Amino acid sequence: MPQVKTTIYDIAKELQLTPSTVSRALRDHPRISRKTKKAVKEMAQQMNYQQNNVAAALRSGKTNILGVVVPRLNRSFFSSIVRGVEEVASQAGYNVMITQSNDKSANEQSNIAALMQAQVDGILASVAMDNQNFQHYQQIIDNQIPLVLFDRVTDISNASTVVIDDYLGAYKAVEHLIQQGYRRIAHFAGVQTLQIYKNRLRGYRDALEDNGLTFDDTLVVQSHLKLEDGTASMRQLLQLDELPDALFAASDFAAIGAMQVLKENGFVIPEDMALVGFMDEPFTSFVEPGLTTVNQLSEEMGRFAAKIFLEQVNGKGDFVARKTVLTPRLVIRGSSVKKEDD
Amino acid sequence: MPQVKTTIYDIAKELQLTPSTVSRALRDHPRISRKTKKAVKEMAQQMNYQQNNVAAALRSGKTNILGVVVPRLNRSFFSSIVRGVEEVASQAGYNVMITQSNDKSANEQSNIAALMQAQVDGILASVAMDNQNFQHYQQIIDNQIPLVLFDRVTDISNASTVVIDDYLGAYKAVEHLIQQGYRRIAHFAGVQTLQIYKNRLRGYRDALEDNGLTFDDTLVVQSHLKLEDGTASMRQLLQLDELPDALFAASDFAAIGAMQVLKENGFVIPEDMALVGFMDEPFTSFVEPGLTTVNQLSEEMGRFAAKIFLEQVNGKGDFVARKTVLTPRLVIRGSSVKKEDD
DNA sequence: TACATTTGTGCAACCGATTGTACAACTCAA
DNA sequence: TTGAGTTGTACAATCGGTTGCACAAATGTA
Numbered sequence: 013m014p015q016v017k018t019t020i021y022d023i024a025k026e027l028q029l030t031p032s033t034v035s036r037a038l039r040d041h042p043r044i045s046r047k048t049k050k051a052v053k054e055m056a057q058q059m060n061y062q063q064n065n066v067a068a069a070l071r072s073g074k075t076n077i078l079g080v081v082v083p084r085l086n087r088s089f090f091s092s093i094v095r096g097v098e099e100v101a102s103q104a105g106y107n108v109m110i111t112q113s114n115d116k117s118a119n120e121q122s123n124i125a126a127l128m129q130a131q132v133d134g135i136l137a138s139v140a141m142d143n144q145n146f147q148h149y150q151q152i153i154d155n156q157i158p159l160v161l162f163d164r165v166t167d168i169s170n171a172s173t174v175v176i177d178d179y180l181g182a183y184k185a186v187e188h189l190i191q192q193g194y195r196r197i198a199h200f201a202g203v204q205t206l207q208i209y210k211n212r213l214r215g216y217r218d219a220l221e222d223n224g225l226t227f228d229d230t231l232v233v234q235s236h237l238k239l240e241d242g243t244a245s246m247r248q249l250l251q252l253d254e255l256p257d258a259l260f261a262a263s264d265f266a267a268i269g270a271m272q273v274l275k276e277n278g279f280v281i282p283e284d285m286a287l288v289g290f291m292d293e294p295f296t297s298f299v300e301p302g303l304t305t306v307n308q309l310s311e312e313m314g315r316f317a318a319k320i321f322l323e324q325v326n327g328k329g330d331f332v333a334r335k336t337v338l339t340p341r342l343v344i345r346g347s348s349v350k351k352e353d354d
Numbered sequence: 355m356p357q358v359k360t361t362i363y364d365i366a367k368e369l370q371l372t373p374s375t376v377s378r379a380l381r382d383h384p385r386i387s388r389k390t391k392k393a394v395k396e397m398a399q400q401m402n403y404q405q406n407n408v409a410a411a412l413r414s415g416k417t418n419i420l421g422v423v424v425p426r427l428n429r430s431f432f433s434s435i436v437r438g439v440e441e442v443a444s445q446a447g448y449n450v451m452i453t454q455s456n457d458k459s460a461n462e463q464s465n466i467a468a469l470m471q472a473q474v475d476g477i478l479a480s481v482a483m484d485n486q487n488f489q490h491y492q493q494i495i496d497n498q499i500p501l502v503l504f505d506r507v508t509d510i511s512n513a514s515t516v517v518i519d520d521y522l523g524a525y526k527a528v529e530h531l532i533q534q535g536y537r538r539i540a541h542f543a544g545v546q547t548l549q550i551y552k553n554r555l556r557g558y559r560d561a562l563e564d565n566g567l568t569f570d571d572t573l574v575v576q577s578h579l580k581l582e583d584g585t586a587s588m589r590q591l592l593q594l595d596e597l598p599d600a601l602f603a604a605s606d607f608a609a610i611g612a613m614q615v616l617k618e619n620g621f622v623i624p625e626d627m628a629l630v631g632f633m634d635e636p637f638t639s640f641v642e643p644g645l646t647t648v649n650q651l652s653e654e655m656g657r658f659a660a661k662i663f664l665e666q667v668n669g670k671g672d673f674v675a676r677k678t679v680l681t682p683r684l685v686i687r688g689s690s691v692k693k694e695d696d
Numbered sequence: 697t698a699c700a701t702t703t704g705t706g707c708a709a710c711c712g713a714t715t716g717t718a719c720a721a722c723t724c725a726a
Numbered sequence: 727t728t729g730a731g732t733t734g735t736a737c738a739a740t741c742g743g744t745t746g747c748a749c750a751a752a753t754g755t756a
Binding site for chain 2: 017062063064065066067069075077084085088091092094095098102107108109110111113114122125126127128129130131143155194268273275294295298299300
């Protein structure tokens with residue numbers, strides 16, 4: 013049954029009304045009488061009327077689409093964020109248009125361009141690893157489109173941000189290692205153009221120094237923190253004359269890479285070397301020993317980002333960018349806790 | 355600099371042309387002269403013109419948005435599919451609107467309704483676990499919207515499908531176990547309303563019988579195949595008088611759950627029990643021993659689905675639903691291969 | 697040279713809703 | 727009874743492109 017789409021014109025004709033009245037009735041305009049509203053709504057139901065978002069968007073200037081840019085969806089961290097975003101957004105009547113940059117700045121730019129062309133009402137984004145210049149983000153603001161950055165943020169005036177306290181997360185992680193008796197703690201750092209990785213490095217350093225340990229930059233290896241990077245970095249560390257006895261990696265993937273190399277080389281975790289990651293990807297609890305890591309409250313972060321966007325669009329022009337900082341949670345598993353009987 | 359959006363009217367005025375000519379020039383209409391096209395395009399560039407998709411969509415009836423419904427994005431399998439879809443779609447000028455059903459039929463229905471209301475040009479979907487009725491899918495077809503189902507498909511006339519050969523995947527997996535010397539092979543089956551799980555069960559059964567083993571339904575446990583389900587199912591199997599010596603799970607998550615229970619109970623894998631999963635989630639290579647599994651060619655599946663959609667919309671009305679079947683790949687890891695020195 | 701085609705552009709309707717304004721009918725107070 | 731205020735609906739413009747058709751100019755053909 014190839015249905016013909018029913019429009020408000022059809023409903024109007026059926027009820028001897030005008031389209032404008034129908035439109036207002038459907039949207040509960042106060043000037044429309046109860047009786048008319050009821051009649052219109054019933055007829056709409058009966059005729060299986062579905063509002064045409066596109067037409068509404070053109071006239072009203074609001075598409076009710078929220079654009080999202082993430083580096084990659086196959087990180088549980090990001091897909092959980094998306095889930096949080098979707099949850100809040102769909103409840104408020106928004107559809108979500110998702111794009112992935114694959115951590116490439118070029119993709120990010122074209123994604124943003126596409127979203128703006130689609131006239132999204134707002135953009136939530138987490139910036140790609142290899143970004144040097146943030147002009148495309150500035151353009152979003154220039155076009156008066158609400159922008160909320162999450163996790164991998166950068167300084168854009170008038171953009172709200174949602175992050176976890178990366179400094180604290182790192183600090184806690186390293187402090188935990190120290191409490192467990194580890195003294196020579198290495199760090200896999202991320203690219204320092206991104207604040208999150210800078211903060212994690214700072215947290216690492218401060219935790220060491222606050223506990224009377226000296227910061228040693230031969231123990232810090234910087235990379236993109238993918239699994240391969242983790243293996244390469246660990247191989248590099250194993251060349252050192254004096255090996256570290258623990259590792260704090262700024263990403264679970266790098267930590268797993270390191271774990272693999274360690275196992276290959278006969279190291280026992282955590283006795284020979286302790287490991288702590290960052291992200292709390294689900295697989296961290298599958299591996300053996302379980303990987304201690306820092307949970308980043310992904311879903312909550314997504315919900316927050318979406319809520320902030322909603323507040324901004326619903327606000328009465330009195331908008332000021334908000335910086336939200338969530339407190340991460342250290343998740344302790346076997347990879348950093350020496351067993352009793354040692 | 356709060357820019358004012360430039361429209362084709364602005365360009366037209368600037369060049370003393372009409373909007374229709376500008377529109378045609380931008381879209382390379384054959385009737386427009388080279389000279390005019392050049393002038394228009396240059397002016398568009400100069401004025402930073404961005405086409406308003408919404409307006410174009412309203413008149414042309416094409417939004418250039420492709421809707422996607424997946425059970426959940428935090429399965430690498432599905433997020434990879436999405437990546438494949440995005441790759442092909444964006445190259446063809448489509449934006450992708452993604453929704454998650456969280457495996458709930460109710461969400462799926464509202465997602466589909468939202469996508470249709472957004473006037474998407476097509477929908478790619480993988481059905482939720484608990485679906486009993488597929489009327490909402492039928493509605494997509496009734497509304498003349500191209501529908502491509504992938505992986506978790508169902509029989510909808512005029513819907514194309516892309517699946518892997520689940521029967522073959524299961525068959526190969528079980529055959530592999532038999533070749534490794536296992537004889538009492540259990541199976542974690544999925545809900546039998548979904549063809550993929552039916553086919554995997556059939557493959558399991560046929561592989562057994564073709565190799566002279568008898569099918570024993572006390573060794574088959576059905577569930578939603580999540581990690582928790584895997585642990586529960588394995589606990590159930592361990593109650594049996596005669597334990598299985600291998601397990602073929604229709605999902606990696608259930609297999610990991612089983613693995614955890616086995617380890618807790620002091621079983622050595624694969625000596626005491628072999629494990630094979632299905633999906634090839636990345637974590638299967640992180641665990642120890644690595645989990646043998648069936649790779650489902652996720653990204654390729656996504657690309658295929660998107661291509662089929664494109665063919666359908668670009669085709670000249672001579673459309674017939676296509677059933678595409680990809681051949682899965684058995685990925686052998688430690689969980690199913692007894693070590694030499696046994 | 698006259699007629700048929702082709703080429704290039706303009707005109708105006710249109711997609712389907714939203715919304716400012718106009719206006720008739722009704723309510724109510726003085 | 728009259729004027730002010732309310733209530734309920736209609737009119738028509740509008741959002742910004744797209745597209746069928748008309749038509750003049752240019753080109754081609756016999």
